[in-house]
Amino acid sequence: MRNKTLFIIPYALWIILFVVAPLVLIFYQSFFDISGHLTLSNYANYLTSSVYLKMTLNSVWYAFLITLVTLVISYPTAYVLNHLPNKQFWLLLVILPTWINLLLKTYAFIGLFSRTGSINQFLRFVGFGSHQLLFTDASFMFVAAYIEIPFMVLPIFNSLAEISPSLINASKDLGANQWQTFTKVVLPLSMPGVKAGIQAVFIPSLSLFMITRLIGGNRVITLGTAIEEHFLTTQNWGMGSTIGVILIIAMFIVMFITGEAKQKGGRTR
Amino acid sequence: MKKLLTVVISILALCAALAMGNAALNQHHGQGSGRLLTIYNWGDYIDPALINKFEKQTGYKVDYETFDSNESMLTKIRQGGTNYDLVVPSEYTVQRMKREHLLAPLDHRRLTNLHYIDPQFLNRSFDRGNRYSVPYFWGTLGIIYNDQKVSAGDVQHWSQLWNPRLRNNLMLIDSARDVFAMTLIAQGHSVNTTDYQTLKKAQDHLKTLTPNVKAIVADEMKMYMEQDEAAVGVTYSGDAREMMSVNHHLHYVVPSEGSNIWFDNMVIPRTAKNKEAAYAFINFMLEPQNAAQNARYVGYATPNRAAKKLLPKKVTSNQAFYPPARTMKHLQTYRDLPLKTLGVYNDLFLEFKMFAK
Amino acid sequence: MKKRHLTWSGLYLAVVFVILYAPIVYLVVFSFSAGTTMENYHGFSLRHYADLMSDTRMITIVFNTIIIALLASLVATIIGTLGALAIKDTRGKVKNSLLSLNNVLMVSPDVIIGASFLIFFTMLGVRLGFISVLLSHIAFCIPIVVLMVLPKINELSPTLVDAAYDLGATRWQAFSQVVLPAITPGIWAGYFMALTYSLDDFAVTFFVTGNGFSTLSVEIYSRARQGINLEINALSALMFLVSLLLVLGYYIISKHGGRHHRVVAVKEGDVQ
Numbered sequence: 071m072r073n074k075t076l077f078i079i080p081y082a083l084w085i086i087l088f089v090v091a092p093l094v095l096i097f098y099q100s101f102f103d104i105s106g107h108l109t110l111s112n113y114a115n116y117l118t119s120s121v122y123l124k125m126t127l128n129s130v131w132y133a134f135l136i137t138l139v140t141l142v143i144s145y146p147t148a149y150v151l152n153h154l155p156n157k158q159f160w161l162l163l164v165i166l167p168t169w170i171n172l173l174l175k176t177y178a179f180i181g182l183f184s185r186t187g188s189i190n191q192f193l194r195f196v197g198f199g200s201h202q203l204l205f206t207d208a209s210f211m212f213v214a215a216y217i218e219i220p221f222m223v224l225p226i227f228n229s230l231a232e233i234s235p236s237l238i239n240a241s242k243d244l245g246a247n248q249w250q251t252f253t254k255v256v257l258p259l260s261m262p263g264v265k266a267g268i269q270a271v272f273i274p275s276l277s278l279f280m281i282t283r284l285i286g287g288n289r290v291i292t293l294g295t296a297i298e299e300h301f302l303t304t305q306n307w308g309m310g311s312t313i314g315v316i317l318i319i320a321m322f323i324v325m326f327i328t329g330e331a332k333q334k335g336g337r338t339r
Numbered sequence: 340m341k342k343l344l345t346v347v348i349s350i351l352a353l354c355a356a357l358a359m360g361n362a363a364l365n366q367h368h369g370q371g372s373g374r375l376l377t378i379y380n381w382g383d384y385i386d387p388a389l390i391n392k393f394e395k396q397t398g399y400k401v402d403y404e405t406f407d408s409n410e411s412m413l414t415k416i417r418q419g420g421t422n423y424d425l426v427v428p429s430e431y432t433v434q435r436m437k438r439e440h441l442l443a444p445l446d447h448r449r450l451t452n453l454h455y456i457d458p459q460f461l462n463r464s465f466d467r468g469n470r471y472s473v474p475y476f477w478g479t480l481g482i483i484y485n486d487q488k489v490s491a492g493d494v495q496h497w498s499q500l501w502n503p504r505l506r507n508n509l510m511l512i513d514s515a516r517d518v519f520a521m522t523l524i525a526q527g528h529s530v531n532t533t534d535y536q537t538l539k540k541a542q543d544h545l546k547t548l549t550p551n552v553k554a555i556v557a558d559e560m561k562m563y564m565e566q567d568e569a570a571v572g573v574t575y576s577g578d579a580r581e582m583m584s585v586n587h588h589l590h591y592v593v594p595s596e597g598s599n600i601w602f603d604n605m606v607i608p609r610t611a612k613n614k615e616a617a618y619a620f621i622n623f624m625l626e627p628q629n630a631a632q633n634a635r636y637v638g639y640a641t642p643n644r645a646a647k648k649l650l651p652k653k654v655t656s657n658q659a660f661y662p663p664a665r666t667m668k669h670l671q672t673y674r675d676l677p678l679k680t681l682g683v684y685n686d687l688f689l690e691f692k693m694f695a696k
Numbered sequence: 697m698k699k700r701h702l703t704w705s706g707l708y709l710a711v712v713f714v715i716l717y718a719p720i721v722y723l724v725v726f727s728f729s730a731g732t733t734m735e736n737y738h739g740f741s742l743r744h745y746a747d748l749m750s751d752t753r754m755i756t757i758v759f760n761t762i763i764i765a766l767l768a769s770l771v772a773t774i775i776g777t778l779g780a781l782a783i784k785d786t787r788g789k790v791k792n793s794l795l796s797l798n799n800v801l802m803v804s805p806d807v808i809i810g811a812s813f814l815i816f817f818t819m820l821g822v823r824l825g826f827i828s829v830l831l832s833h834i835a836f837c838i839p840i841v842v843l844m845v846l847p848k849i850n851e852l853s854p855t856l857v858d859a860a861y862d863l864g865a866t867r868w869q870a871f872s873q874v875v876l877p878a879i880t881p882g883i884w885a886g887y888f889m890a891l892t893y894s895l896d897d898f899a900v901t902f903f904v905t906g907n908g909f910s911t912l913s914v915e916i917y918s919r920a921r922q923g924i925n926l927e928i929n930a931l932s933a934l935m936f937l938v939s940l941l942l943v944l945g946y947y948i949i950s951k952h953g954g955r956h957h958r959v960v961a962v963k964e965g966d967v968q
Contacts (some may be wrong), residue, residue, distance in 0.1 A: 081779030088798050088835035092515025092812030104682040125693045147712050150705040153885050167716050169939040172934045173898055173916040178719035181734035181924055185568050187781065205554045239750065277805035280898060288513060291693045294807040301811050304685035314808050340872040350766050357759040364752045383885035
């Protein structure tokens with residue numbers, strides 16, 4: 071059995087060094103203030119300052135909206151894809167953009183949305199005049215949703231694909247119309263995929279930070295932006311870690327709510 | 340098994356090839372020899388022709404490396420992996436480096452060309468007697484505006500930025516000290532205020548600016564102002580100059596009630612290996628001819644009085660970049676504040692940004 | 697009825713695809729523009745590709761990014777495969793907790809991973825730069841490899857291994873000649889997924905890089921902030937080509953190993 075122990079050593083080391091230790095450290099760091107004194111003041115600051123609480127609520131609200139927009143676009147997409155011949159090929163086309171570097175796509179949107187950019191040129195051309203597109207909530211959410219669509223389409227597509235056609239036929243045989251079949255059979259059966267999709271989109275949306283700056287003009291501050299600011303700009307790691315701990319808690323809450331989805335429709339199946 | 344091993348080896352070989360490619364690409368750094376001068380400066384902050392001239396004139400070989408923020412430069416100097424002979428930090432960083440004993444004191448007998456520097460730029464509070472630093476360029480924080488969107492009279496003072504007419508048309512630089520500096524000056528306080536109540540009041544005032552703020556950005560501001568994305572921006576004189584060269588509707592103003600003035604300075608780190616060459620380079624750059632050539636290339640204001648005389652009148656009479664004495668009187672430099680106070684600045688600024696939503 | 701339904705859904709899908717590909721097409725088209733902005737197209741030119749080819753800094757960074765991706769994926773694949781083999785032999789509670797720990801980095805937001813690694817490296821005194829970035833990439837690539845390899849190991853019937861022993865194989869022979877070939881498709885899939893994860897990462901690298909070391913994402917971030925530069929478009933076009941080739945290669949490999957859509961599904965956690 072010597073072999074087995076040897077196998078597990080590097081993997082166990084990885085778990086200890088890069089999974090457990092960093093999480094412990096972020097928790098540990100959250101008890102230190104900027105001058106390196108052990109304190110609870112970060113948490114006190116977080117809980118009593120209306121600014122941080124408001125920022126958290128705001129962040130959750132934006133993440134909710136982004137998830138909603140993504141879901142509204144993705145569900146019909148997955149549904150239609152599932153009825154196409156060669157559906158695996160079309161699915162691959164949906165996923166292909168995720169292989170393009172995230173920054174490049176965001177960069178493209180800066181060009182598209184700017185005052186002299188292509189969308190405004192088009193709007194002027196059709197007579198709508200030019201509009202402020204960059205630095206608006208709408209553009210921020212659009213870009214965020216854009217990036218996350220494939221991650222929502224996938225799990226929904228997978229769970230739709232798993233629904234046995236005989237169930238749908240049975241429903242039709244029993245006299246249900248298309249709408250009834252959809253709401254009574256297809257939708258409930260695809261819920262695991264929807265939950266997995268929400269999980270895959272909501273948590274990253276809470277922690278967005280690059281898009282808030284490039285597209286949102288730093289006017290939308292999410293939990294992720296706050297962490298990045300505290301770690302890399304203000305060097306206040308204690309406060310950054312505290313917000314990190316809050317984000318981890320939020321993550322567990324989301325996973326708990328969408329919990330059973332992981333077993334069925336999700337990624338680790 | 341054999342196949343997998345082959346794959347592993349070919350991946351490693353590919354990595355090695357790429358690494359060698361990198362080494363070849365970056366090979367021009369001459370190694371060893373006492374004739375090497377390693378300079379660490381901001382990106383695009385010297386006329387490359389001057390480096391060639393220096394090499395030819397003195398026989399030294401120059402290795403020129405660049406950084407993009409005082410902080411990253413400082414980290415590298417502290418870490419001490421490379422021995423730089425000459426570095427160009429901003430004034431508050433000079434102060435910090437002095438405190439951390441990272442700098443070598445300058446021997447003024449060897450600075451034969453220091454007398455060309457305008458006395459008003461010597462003996463500043465961040466380095467009394469210029470014991471460690473020689474000014475390289477200087478500049479200000481100010482207002483850039485687009486004359487198609489606002490008239491000059493509307494943007495002469497910091498307080499005018501609060502004008503409701505600028506609604507959603509103002510870009511701020513993403514820097515706690517600079518945004519607080521403009522607010523503190525608008526309220527008649529020092530840019531080095533450490534009193535919490537005063538800062539808090541400044542933040543309250545800043546929050547009322549929120550409706551006007553379109554975005555809080557860094558380098559992107561150049562691109563956005565050039566593209567008419569906003570009417571007014573708060574930025575540094577050097578960046579302003581770049582924007583103005585692209586978009587002729589842009590103009591730069593230093594409010595007469597005061598603003599921040601900053602200096603980038605040549606210093607010699609304690610770990611320097613070739614101080615001889617560093618002194619030679621400082622003197623070379625202080626030569627009026629060379630300083631003027633450099634100022635023409637870089638576009639920042641030169642502290643070199645003799646060099647300024649060699650620049651076109653059009654440049655030196657531009658009050659936006661060489662403000663008149665009455666404005667100069669009101670310009671303030673940043674002091675290196677205690678960590679705790681900087682923390683307060685940053686926290687209040689972050690709060691403002693959150694509020695800005 | 698049926699027909700109309702199809703056209704509407706077809707139209708919807710077309711709109712979605714247009715949106716999904718618009719930014720990419722936009723970048724690629726302007727990479728061939730003779731102008732310098734993304735406002736107006738100025739006629740065909742390859743000058744931005746020429747600029748890119750003579751930009752030593754950018755080429756160095758592209759090389760660095762590829763080195764990091766290749767090396768990190770390689771190490772992650774080795775450790776992850778060993779880990780998957782080890783997990784296979786555990787039971788019950790131990791197995792569950794190992795799997796949960798494995799998934800922590802899959803579901804954690806990148807900001808948390810980056811921030812916690814930064815604390816970790818700073819405490820250990822690891823110099824930020826190539827090494828810290830490489831270690832981080834290895835770290836966040838391992839769980840994907842495990843998830844790719846594990847199903848293949850589970851499919852492996854124990855009788856096959858026993859048969860090998862019965863035929864007089866040593867443990868090493870059984871491993872290298874029976875187990876390894878059987879799970880090779882999973883290992884390949886793991887390596888490819890790790891590669892895409894590493895190539896695409898921005899947030900983690902952004903936190904743990906330093907001392908002038910930069911990867912493509914981080915460099916694009918700082919360049920995008922300095923303004924539109926069509927050299928970046930040229931780079932995007934090239935990268936799109938590489939991605940296409942990678943996806944194609946990956947598609948062929950996973951076709952070979954069957955059931956590819958499950959494999960693809962794992963990329964989910966990797967936004968931001």
